[in-house]
Amino acid sequence: MARRAGTTGAETAEKVRKAALELFARSGYAAVSMRAIAAETGVQAGAIYNHFPTKQDLLNELLRVHMETLLSAWEEVEVPGLAPPEALEHFVRFHIRYHLDRSREVFISYMELRSLEDENFSAIEVLRRDYEKVPRAILERGAADGSFAIIDPQITTMAIIAMLTGMTTWYRENGRLSLDEIEAVYVRLVARLVGQKEED
């Protein structure tokens, strides 16, 4: 049968992306079939191939777009002249907010890297490294100007990212603390990690 009235190809592609994101996050790339994505989208499996050449391309696009969006979102909110302590706080708040809003993208970005074929994997890895350079640079500036007392910049960077990203595994919207409170806690924890003096 032909396309139903009132739908456009772009709409379908977007619905496929949403469905795939949801399902990959819930069950993992390998465990999700094109038929399952199609069912969630409301089309037959064959229709997906009008928009994405292969299942692998679908995953790759999700991850690539996520990383690109993350990077450009940071570029948009970044405040260039900020002193390291304020810059780090700014980054922490950005990272938490952004990652909670896209918890499924974040999740599959960590989980499904290994499902990418080599070439795709490498491209995503580059983007990931780029993002890791953001806190790393702040740490190094802070170490240089004496506002931080960094133990080891590389490990501290990874520790910060792991700590912040780990939040997506336990955060629930109606938990004990509000998002603002959690953010505040993490800002202070990160400050401690980099050896800032407590200001309260």
Added chain:
Amino acid sequence: MARRAGTTGAETAEKVRKAALELFARSGYAAVSMRAIAAETGVQAGAIYNHFPTKQDLLNELLRVHMETLLSAWEEVEVPGLAPPEALEHFVRFHIRYHLDRSREVFISYMELRSLEDENFSAIEVLRRDYEKVPRAILERGAADGSFAIIDPQITTMAIIAMLTGMTTWYRENGRLSLDEIEAVYVRLVARLVGQKEED
């Protein structure tokens, strides 16, 4: 054909466990076939079913045994009377050493929880919670006796675990720092997170 001379069932079962661990860690549970595990083990796929009723049982056993072993390993090295700062350092060193030795078990314990069927999932979750209680209890003791200045016990606990476990994703045996050095860095980072005074 029957069993080849000189082999035993227990050996095969162990080889299957090893192969499955390796492959699940590398490619993920859903992406690994029983045939692939069998090939790595050196038997036909059907032979696995003499030792494990289903693929799910195989995963479940790996995860269950890992968590049980982790818990009993801790119980064995735990030093009951230790003051909170020393207890925390002890835990950090234990966790790092143990997790690096079993990086694949750790990896699939985090990655493949979602591949467990409901009942199996619940059982493993209980064990995971049990393990999280270990640092949590130390933090609370330290908060009570004033040796720590904890910002938020729950978040700090999760942050410590995420930070430490994240190491398995980037640690390489011949990297810039030795394991001893890395351990020392993490001990200090954790000390900062819980608000201990720097002792150096």
Added chain:
Amino acid sequence: MARRAGTTGAETAEKVRKAALELFARSGYAAVSMRAIAAETGVQAGAIYNHFPTKQDLLNELLRVHMETLLSAWEEVEVPGLAPPEALEHFVRFHIRYHLDRSREVFISYMELRSLEDENFSAIEVLRRDYEKVPRAILERGAADGSFAIIDPQITTMAIIAMLTGMTTWYRENGRLSLDEIEAVYVRLVARLVGQKEED
């Protein structure tokens, strides 16, 4: 590859039904593989699943449709006002003709009931009972109006059905007697079973 030009799904489904009927009758449900049905149909095994969800559903549909068709075929030829002796003769001729035309359906309807899962089994049983009510009712009418001298209505009903249906196990198209002759013999045998007076 996709569908070959000039074929339709309905055709394939029908070919699958035919092949399954043939093979189930010859070798039994459990001894026939989906691959064998597919080979007889001229498609790959997977293609069957576009038309029948499971092998069990395929069997179930064959049996259900057979029983429904049998019942509605009877309803179509039934002559309501007929006196019991003529009604019984009418039924005997119908049963023989119908069952010889569909000897494979009849065969698997008796043989493969036990291969049906519980729910499917119950549904088919209901239809079978409905069909058995047809001769039973004629017998009872004939007993009531004195045209028959029934020994025991239930046993006689079962005896008639067993006797008639048993014919499918030995009937061969080019045997000693023509179908018309066989029919005539059975009409007289049934007349004897119900205690009609011989009219010749």
Added chain:
Amino acid sequence: MARRAGTTGAETAEKVRKAALELFARSGYAAVSMRAIAAETGVQAGAIYNHFPTKQDLLNELLRVHMETLLSAWEEVEVPGLAPPEALEHFVRFHIRYHLDRSREVFISYMELRSLEDENFSAIEVLRRDYEKVPRAILERGAADGSFAIIDPQITTMAIIAMLTGMTTWYRENGRLSLDEIEAVYVRLVARLVGQKEED
């Protein structure tokens, strides 16, 4: 492990026969696995092969022994000089009693003939034909001496056997009629089929 104390090979072989009979009757030859038979027997599948070379041999032995036993049981009770009416009644009573006692053997003798490989099938067919000759001979004697008014000897023979054997499909031990009563009904039905005068 070796044989458990107190069991003998002959016992196991007999238990295997019983289990196979039971399971073949319930689910059909093709649907029953050697493992299932072994489980019902209380041994491992491999042990069956100490007593029966293949699954096919097991089926074949069950059918062959059944037919041989049936034939020799008849030979034992047969009363040579009996007049046709009494001989037929004698046969009917024998057939019913014998078949109800061995309903599973009877059932698989009809159902699983097609599961026999060619050579085995032919051998069993010979025995079946031998048994069918028994009523056939009585009918012919009765036709010759005028005590029966047979419509068609072959069809009547098959009708009698189908009718009698069909009973195993609906007979229940605690049904409406006792076995004696059922027997009496069938004796009279058969007498009608062969055109004897009603004697009551």
Added chain:
DNA sequence: GATGAATGAGACTTCATTCAT
């Protein structure tokens, strides 16, 4: 004579993908 472990084939079913319509 029995066990337990193995093989190699094959069971049902699902999969990613293709393509006529």
Added chain:
DNA sequence: CATGAATGAAGTCTCATTCAT
């Protein structure tokens, strides 16, 4: 652009059978 039907490969698991112990 979507459907529905197909392929060919592969998935998990079971099977009859064999054989070292």
